[in-house]
Amino acid sequence: MYAAQVDGLRDLVSPAVQVLDRETFTESANVLLASAPERFILAGTAYGGCLAMEVLARAPQRVAGLWLMNCQPGAHPYxxxxxxxxxxxxxxxxxxxxxxxxxxxxxxxxxxxxxxxxxxxxxxxxxxxxxxxDATLTRADRWPTLAASTVPTLLIWGEVDRFVPLEVGRRIARRMPHARFASLPGCGHFPTLERAAICTEIARDWLRDAGLS
Structure with a gap:
């Protein structure tokens, strides 16, 4: 999922990938916080993006930067x-x-x-x-978390995702006016997989411009 970014960003940051599947988002967030450095940049796609928002809600002082892709900040509707x-x-x-x-x-x-x-x-x-x-049923409403956040934020959205429409990404961008927003035509639910090179390029520019590299 992030192989191209791990290779393409390692000169700017020290990338690490975690796959977490505890029973609740709270438990997975705790595992991540226990293993992460004191300050870190957090990226997440879909399920991982929802987990990233949970981490931000629980420990905003530790999140130096946030990169979200095709994730739903609200509680699960179905x-x-x-x-x-x-x-x-x-x-x-x-x-x-x-x-x-x-x-x-x-x-x-x-x-x-x-x-x-x-x-x-x-x-x-x-x-x-x-x-x-199962854990998606424990997802909390994190719209207020995003609206209150001031950390440097990158939003990349696949435009033809059937799960989390483009309008959700645009709505997040409106709630976070400091965020950088990019939408990818023809891309679905997994931008870093489907559009690996362009995602890496956008992320490199964001990391440099936000002073995170």
Missing amino acids: PDRVRATSRRIRQGEHDAVIAEFTRDAIPEEDGVSRAMFVTMARDAGAESFARQS
């Missing part, structure tokens, strides 16, 4: 769908759920990104997927 998805994964429909998710997340014409995501989801395993699905 809890019954989440429970059904988790149940299907645990009942042996992991591959079917991955296939459905991939069709909605990444445009059909981007077969390379689709194949990469399917491989990553399978490698992560069914139980991790189900736990992350």
Whole structure:
């Protein structure tokens, strides 16, 4: 998911990637805070973006910069769908759920990104997927957190994401007038995977301009 950024930004920052799947966002945020440096720049996509907002809410003084992509700051609007998805994964429909998710997340014409995501989801395993699905039910409303934040912020949004529409990214940008906002035509739910080079370029410029490198 972030391989291109780990390679392309390491001369400016010291990148580290974590995959967290505790039962609640609070628990995963605590794990991240316990292992992170005292001050750090935090990036997250989709589920990871929601977790990044949880970390910001819990320890704003430790977040030096924030990079969010295609994530929903509000509480999950469809809890019954989440429970059904988790149940299907645990009942042996992991591959079917991955296939459905991939069709909605990444445009059909981007077969390379689709194949990469399917491989990553399978490698992560069914139980991790189900736990992350469960954890979305513990997601809090973080619109006030974003509105109150003054940390340097980068927003990159895939324009054709079916899960978190472009308007959500624009709404965040309006709540955070200091944030830098970029939308990517033809890109779906995972900008750093689908548009690796351009995301790295945008991030490099932001890190330098914000004095974070």
